[in-house]
Amino acid sequence: QNVLDEWILELLVNLTMTVTKSMDGFDTVTAINALKAFVDDFSTWYIRRSRDRVGPSADDLEDKTAFYQTAYEVLTTICKLFAPIAPFFSEAMYLNLTDGKSVHLEDWPVLKQEAKSKKQELMDEMSLTRKIVEAALSQRKDAQIKVRQPLASLATTTAIKLSDPFIDLIKDEVNVQE
Numbered sequence: 001q002n003v004l005d006e007w008i009l010e011l012l013v014n015l016t017m018t019v020t021k022s023m024d025g026f027d028t029v030t031a032i033n034a035l036k037a038f039v040d041d042f043s044t045w046y047i048r049r050s051r052d053r054v055g056p057s058a059d060d061l062e063d064k065t066a067f068y069q070t071a072y073e074v075l076t077t078i079c080k081l082f083a084p085i086a087p088f089f090s091e092a093m094y095l096n097l098t099d100g101k102s103v104h105l106e107d108w109p110v111l112k113q114e115a116k117s118k119k120q121e122l123m124d125e126m127s128l129t130r131k132i133v134e135a136a137l138s139q140r141k142d143a144q145i146k147v148r149q150p151l152a153s154l155a156t157t158t159a160i161k162l163s164d165p166f167i168d169l170i171k172d173e174v175n176v177q178e
Contacts, residue, residue: 002053002063003165005070007126008046010119011038012074016109019081028085035081042074045130049169072097077109129166132156136174153178 015038022031052058053067079094083103094103136154140147154176162170171177 002066003122004046004049005066006122008042008070008074010123011041012077013111016077016081016111020108023084032085035078035085039078049173079103080106080109124160125162125166128158128160129162129169132158132170133173136170140174147175149175151176
């Protein structure tokens with residue numbers, strides 16, 4: 001499974017826990033802020049980084065299918081979480097996605113409990129990856145070097161050793177070879 005899929009699904013679990021706890025405590029502000037942050041991460045990182053997986057040049061049918069399944073699960077779950085806050089918006093979006101019954105008749109999302117240590121490691125690596133990308137892009141901007149111009153290498157000083165999928169994300173996002 002793609003590391004982006006694993007990351008966004010774990011983020012969705014965290015979002016579901018936050019929204020459930022907030023709504024149980026009648027704290028809609030916290031729920032709305034969590035939903036807003038998630039939608040931002042989903043659109044500006046997951047969707048943007050996954051474009052090559054589903055574009056016309058994408059060869060891996062299994063990876064393409066995994067993206068579509070993950071995006072569907074995320075979007076339908078977001079509709080369920082948004083339903084008490086924005087009923088008409090979530091209803092319209094859910095009906096367009098599912099062609100089924102009303103989102104307001106669906107069950108609240110159920111949390112899947114898995115090994116937390118591995119998932120926390122995934123979240124930490126993705127967070128570090130995004131920080132490195134942000135810093136590298138900032139350095140490129142300061143040096144007035146456009147992202148479309150490839151660079152030979154990028155050096156970082158981090159205590160955490162990133163695994164290969166995260167290094168590949170950095171290379172691709174910052175446009176460096178090493």
